[in-house]
Amino acid sequence: MINQSVEFEIKSNEVPIVRINGEEVPIVSCSYHYVTSNGAGPGANQIIATVMNPLTSHQIVVAYDCISKSVFVQGDDWLKPDDLIAT
Secondary structure, eight states, X not given: OOOOOXXXXXXXXXXXXXXXXXXXXXXXXXXXXXXXXXXXXXXXXEEEEEEEOTTTOOEEEEEEETTTTEEEEEOXXXXXXXXXXXX
16 A cells, blocks of 8 residues: 555634645545543544545545544545545
8 A cells, every 4th residue: 555645634613624645635524533531541532534536536534543643544445646636
């Protein structure tokens, strides 16, 4: 798998922006999940977005873990740089 750059831009009272390899992609849905910690772990603090490839209409889910600073991608079709449209 090729390494991809995934960025989230979150501003108060504005629609979030998700960029893959520097290109903004359309957001289908986006949510924020926060669960307080318990004795077994640090809890959860995640931003989860479903984004769409504008050329193929395929959707993938990208989740950013604010605690570990890692990104998880779920979906069969990963967006390749050639598939993205600059906005």
